[in-house]
Amino acid sequence: MKRVAILISGGGSNMVALAKSMVGDHPARPVLVASNDPNAGGLVRARDMGIATAAVDHRPFKGDRAAFEAALLEPILAAEPDILCLAGFMRVLTPAFVQRFEGRMLNIHPSLLPKYPGLHTHRRAIEAGDSEAGCTVHEVTAILDDGPMLGQMRVPILPGDTPDALAARVLVQEHILYPTCLRAFADRLPIGAGIR
Numbered sequence: 001m002k003r004v005a006i007l008i009s010g011g012g013s014n015m016v017a018l019a020k021s022m023v024g025d026h027p028a029r030p031v032l033v034a035s036n037d038p039n040a041g042g043l044v045r046a047r048d049m050g051i052a053t054a055a056v057d058h059r060p061f062k063g064d065r066a067a068f069e070a071a072l073l074e075p076i077l078a079a080e081p082d083i084l085c086l087a088g089f090m091r092v093l094t095p096a097f098v099q100r101f102e103g104r105m106l107n108i109h110p111s112l113l114p115k116y117p118g119l120h121t122h123r124r125a126i127e128a129g130d131s132e133a134g135c136t137v138h139e140v141t142a143i144l145d146d147g148p149m150l151g152q153m154r155v156p157i158l159p160g161d162t163p164d165a166l167a168a169r170v171l172v173q174e175h176i177l178y179p180t181c182l183r184a185f186a187d188r189l190p191i192g193a194g195i196r
């Protein structure tokens, strides 16, 4: 059984979708939900689902990413995950952290990569006059919102769409795409090549 740690920063709706999908004959189970924000709503939802949680507030580290990540690594490594899923995790990770998990770390990004890496993806797509938007699940590499893609889902951009309206339409697809990609990824991940 593959062990999955999920990193969140906010409400954790993608974390909930992932956790709910890991049942029955699914080859993975959630073993930890960790956040950079002790007040993240997703931590309460994880606890309600019986999943162990951890929180390391990034603010006291005042931009010292390596020190913050060293603290965050503690509960993550203690959970002995085989796979790390970033799900609404809003901190940029250092190359050192990424290299430790390279090939075993996934992220969901709310755009049709390679279009619109970074933030405010929905506003940018609307302002560009695009006819469609969507989300992408990809392996995390040292380059932000880059890395091999596992899947994408597309939605139409409708006349008069606000960024919030588009975000809500995309989020529905995120909750379908991410569990689907995680299952395929977990199925083909070699046994025992865990994260140390």
Ligand code: GRF
Residues within 6 Å of the ligand: 008, 009, 010, 011, 012, 013, 014, 015, 087, 088, 089, 108, 109, 110, 135, 171, 174
């Ligand atoms: C989602 O749009 C996701 O694509 C982005 O963060 C947003 C919130 O995700 N990474 P969640 O509800 O916290 O999972």
